[in-house]
Amino acid sequence: MNLNAYGFGPPEERQWIIVDIGVTFNDPRAPGVDVVMPDPTFLEGERDRLLGIVLTHAHEDHIGAIGRLWPRLRAPIYATPFTAILTREKLKEGGCDGEAVVHEVALGGRITLGPFDIELVTLTHSIPEPNGLAIRTPLGLVMHTGDWKIDPDPLIGDLTDEAMLRRLGQDGVLAMVCDSTNALVEGTAGSESDVRRTLAEVIRAQPGKVAVAAFASNVARLESAMYAARDCGRSIVLAGRSMHRIVGAARSIGLLADMHFVDEEEAGYLPDQALLYLCTGSQGEPRAALARIAAGNHPHVKLGQGDSVLFSSRVIPGNEVAIGSLQNALTERGVKVITDRDFAIHTSGHPCRDDLRQMYHWVRPQIAIPVHGEARHIAEHAALARTLQVPQVMEIKNGDLLRLAPGLAAVIDETPHGRLAFDGKTLVEIEARVFRDRRIAGQEGVLAVSLVMNRKGAVLSGPDVRLRGLGPEDEAARDRLLDQLETAAEEAIKRAEGPLRQDEDALEQMLARTMLKTAIRLLHKRPLVEATVHLL
Known part of the structure; x- marks a missing residue:
């Protein structure tokens, strides 16, 4: 998924643009969730100085989060016609199509947002209307490639605008933020x-x-x-x-x-x-x-x-x-x-190493910033850029605040960042306890224990132990296991003394610890334990 932000000016007056707001899928940390998106908390705090959201193309990993996150950013959106159509559908899904404004920009068009003069650069990719962005500022030009390849016969859309890329290189490009997806693959992406x-x-x-x-x-x-x-x-x-x-x-x-x-x-x-x-x-x-x-x-x-x-x-x-x-x-x-292992019925939409070499030859940036890939792709892209004699190569991580000018490029801060999972109808931080519990329940099972006590500390009902996704299927063996677990709970309650027997929370914590230790001893499993104590 992609969310890039470019800022200009001193911190207290810095103006921002966002390039792309996408999603990814099936993060193993969030079982039961299909869609994951970037956490925009930092940019939400800068919303008063957020000038616009510019979309390079319509793939899900570039526009998929716009409908869910736009209400937190509330900036005008700029996109070419095909991307604009699909963006409006995303906004409708998020319930904000009546508020968000989508400005259509012609292919090769130009947008001015505060100190940012943005020109769309025609590229080729595996979707209609893919664009790079030539972002001009008073301190230099940044070439943001988005997703791209060099296709000599793309079938739909125009050829890569080589003339413009060469012209940008001749005029001087401060930095290129460039796709790394196929940085491990020699040759070209193919047509x-x-x-x-x-x-x-x-x-x-x-x-x-x-x-x-x-x-x-x-x-x-x-x-x-x-x-x-x-x-x-x-x-x-x-x-x-x-x-x-x-x-x-x-x-x-x-x-x-x-x-x-x-x-x-x-x-x-x-x-x-x-x-x-x-x-x-x-x-x-x-x-x-x-x-x-x-x-x-x-x-x-x-x-x-x-x-x-x-x-x-x-x-x-x-x-x-x-x-x-x-x-x-x-x-x-x-x-x-x-499949494509049998016949050549697929070709990638991303640049292989020869494509990358060609792009660097055209654009000639002073700073290379590999993005859009896993750590090994970015590292390999960075190594390639160094062999091409790019003066500075910056390998950055999510959340890094990278200063491009004035002076040498340097990471000067780390901004709040993370991932949000779209869980049902709710956006939830991917590190939230709900997903930790869900992972444990799915891998280790669930053990629930409950009992009722009076204020004098006498057990009125229970302990009652229930298992889900845990223990033997054989009924007799399961009954023996439940007896052992209930006995362990009874003994734990007997050991509780004085004020502890009047404290529901403390009793629940003590029971949960006991049940977990007993499950580990009897089953070699670490289930999600839910302990409930009612004091009457």
């Missing part, structure tokens, strides 16, 4: 046009129904699958809410205008060899269309023997198990699973 040819060949060779699982935001990939379907005499069926949403946004700016789609219900009346489904769920998301198809509970789409699913996407780190399970489920139904 979408190569994927289009291979995808068409693979689809043409399949006998039954074909489903293509891809990132819905990769409109060029969707278009490639649609052309292949049309050339093979297959009708195109969209499966999944995100697929409908992105296709609708693309058509609103003139893309995919010549494509005809068949409803899921209508598709059931067509021959198998006349169908191609475009499905969400390439990352194994449990509620996506492809997961429901694999489980056999999709209301309209059924795949089986003789059918094929093409995974035209990369595996995002952390999703390996979910994707493997999904592919196994499809295989068990007799479906042929085809």
Whole structure:
């Protein structure tokens, strides 16, 4: 996920812009949560001097948090038309579409926000209208690349604006904040046009129904699958809410205008060899269309023997198990699973090492700031920048306040930072106790003990012990375990003396400690213990 902020001026008068506000998915520290976003507490405190939010493109990790976090920031939003459409949908989801103002900016357009003169730079990526930002200030120009690659034949959108990048380099670039996603990969990212040819060949060779699982935001990939379907005499069926949403946004700016789609219900009346489904769920998301198809509970789409699913996407780190399970489920139904390990049906939207070398050659920054990647990607990107003779290379962490000018670049402070999980309808800090308890309960089980005492210290009821996700399944063995746990609780109560027997909180803490120690001794487990004492 991405949230970058640029400030200009002394601390007490500093003016700010934000570039992108995105989400990430499935943080293991927050079980039961699908969406995680950056904590904007620091920037919320600077809100009076926040001039605007500029969005580079419409991927979830760049705009996904805008609807939930905008009420805490309340700044005008700037985006190109395709990104603006999807941003307004995000704001509507967050309930703030009636308040937030989204200004549409033309491709290659320019925005002036206080001391920041921002020019959009056309790049190529795996979504329509990707932009870098040339951010001019009185102290120098910062090139913020956003997500990018160098695609010589991008199919949708213009080529990378090499002339402008060279011009920026000639004028002098103070710093470049640059994508590190593929910094470990030699060579170039490759072209979408190569994927289009291979995808068409693979689809043409399949006998039954074909489903293509891809990132819905990769409109060029969707278009490639649609052309292949049309050339093979297959009708195109969209499966999944995100697929409908992105296709609708693309058509609103003139893309995919010549494509005809068949409803899921209508598709059931067509021959198998006349169908191609475009499905969400390439990352194994449990509620996506492809997961429901694999489980056999999709209301309209059924795949089986003789059918094929093409995974035209990369595996995002952390999703390996979910994707493997999904592919196994499809295989068990007799479906042929085809991935980019079988054919070149996917190419990355991020720069590999030769792409990075080319960008540095064009832009020639004085300071390299690798971002957008894990620690090893950023470290490798930094090492590459040093070999390219960039005068200063800064490896920064979340929360670092980096001074770019005047003087040498340096980290001068650490701002409050963290992650928020969207849990149900609530934003919760990812380090909150609720997630700690949830992790323990999921891994170790739950033990609850309760009893009722009078004010004289006599036990009126209990102790009653309940187990969830813990202990043996055999009923007799479970009863013996419960007896041992209840005996341990009784003995602990007998040992409590004087004022302790009149203090509910102290009794609960003592019981919880006793139950945890007993569970460790009997079960070699450390369950989540909930102790309740009622004094009457």
